[in-house]
Amino acid sequence: MKFGPIEFRHLRYFTAVVESKSFRAAAQRLHVSQPPLTRQVQQLEELLGVSLLERQPRGVELTAAGAVFYEEARNLLALAEQAIDRTQMAAQGQLGRLDIGVFGSAVFDAIPRVIQAFRLAYPKVDIVLHNLDRAGQIRALRERRLTVGFNRFFVEEVGLLWDVVLHEQLNVAVHEAHPFAKREQLNFDDLADQPLIVYPRTSRPSFIDQVLSMFHSRHLTPQIVQEVDDVVTAIALVSSGFGLTLASDSALTLRLPGVVYVPLEATEAQIDLCMIRRADDESALLRAFIDVVHAVLPPRG
Amino acid sequence: MKFGPIEFRHLRYFTAVVESKSFRAAAQRLHVSQPPLTRQVQQLEELLGVSLLERQPRGVELTAAGAVFYEEARNLLALAEQAIDRTQMAAQGQLGRLDIGVFGSAVFDAIPRVIQAFRLAYPKVDIVLHNLDRAGQIRALRERRLTVGFNRFFVEEVGLLWDVVLHEQLNVAVHEAHPFAKREQLNFDDLADQPLIVYPRTSRPSFIDQVLSMFHSRHLTPQIVQEVDDVVTAIALVSSGFGLTLASDSALTLRLPGVVYVPLEATEAQIDLCMIRRADDESALLRAFIDVVHAVLPPRG
């Protein structure tokens, strides 16, 4: 006489009986015989302490409470189906939340392209962008607040993996009044005695360090006239005739009045865009995102 | 190796494991041993075709899909609780919908008082009022579109029950300029040769039929100057000096300019308010409503 808690079986049986208005018909629909159905519904009524059906010779009729419970049961069964669907979607990486760390000039071109493509392929995934420098990204990754990070020049970090996802050329941003503005291409020697604006210094090694090493390998010493925090400020200074600066291809979408971009000689004048992630993150969502990144960004930049 | 469909047991076990971050601790919480827990969670994962937990030496960790399913499971369990609550409330008449048929002057006083009291006692019951004459109420009751109806003078109807819930006195509505307006009380003899406005004729026998029978039993013949559809119109005509009319106590709240109500002699000058319902309706909701009606309306009107 003692029953356990309510189970989905009770709901399935009860709703079938209600919809068939008959135990026998419902039994047929459920591919069971009639007596178990009777028993389960009786149990359900006893568990609830409520009479749900009025048994009549011509079939069954819902009581007022039965009508309420029927609606609830239908709802629960539908939600259970949804729960399964959603879970399976999540397992395939089609549902969930992706926290992406971004920084620097890549946010102007490469990142938006990746995100747009990913949104299209996985519309039910929430994407949250976090503006973090490299150190911040690494910390956030370790603390699981981030799924992936995009940055330049990752050093090896235990527990983290990084891939180069894009090679970009360097460009020189000059004011249109500057003689370089007419040139098809420039090289490092051209820049040696030019007033250079450099960025950013937030976490070493950084963009600027790689640029400086390119000068050093050519035994050149650039004339640094100003240090700034970010690309936008640097280009703004170029726009106002302060000097020259270097920018990756991604920054080319950043158009300010009077600023002209001239490609730098190709040899070694490359800057990488890297993606960093946890080594132990084997989620389908991250896998799917990585695939999109490689599909969107040119296999060889 | 073949499992049936998902049951609430799977959800209860899984959520317990997640919340305890441990199979053993969850087993203790659930008052079962650890192996069945392991098995049920394994079954759940197989049923979903999804890995929900990462078993680690220090306990268990949710996968991304597991986190999604956990939220869904919590939600389902909470909704199941609510479903039980709501069903039990419905069984006690505390939840549901009450369709009430109303007609005539009772809507001005008695009905609003009843409904206000019922709303207070059973706030989660939806009350829907339907303006239907007696024939319409009887049809709607038979077709289950109505739970109760209020009207005057019910004849016996098979399958329906009626109770007198209120006795009201009759009053004469006269214009203040009329000599009767000064009287403390009136009787039928006074009215015999007065211009009388009568209402309504919608479904016989009706209010007017009872009034007329009161005249006849006294061998009097009233002077009917106008027939109208409803009380409000009748009183409006009184207000414009058209004649006199009779109105129950409920209509006294209906105050129009120049209209004065004078009580009619008490003997036999009573009018009933009746409540009609299905004989086979044993719902707790109806029972509760009837109780409220008898509590609100004076046991002897």
Add this chain to the structure above:
DNA sequence: CGTTGCGATACCCGAGCGGTATCGTTCCGC
């Protein structure tokens, strides 16, 4: 007034749930 179709009941069988005992692994302290 028998027939028919309904849900309820009685009884049986076996799947499956929960129990105990134990294993394999990892992490910890000595």
Add this chain to the structure above:
DNA sequence: GCGGAACGATACCGCTCGGGTATCGCAACG
């Protein structure tokens, strides 16, 4: 570095309980 402790997984068993067949009691219908 090694034994012990703690974790989840596995093996196996007993018994509950869900589902089966057969049948009952009852009301409606021709």
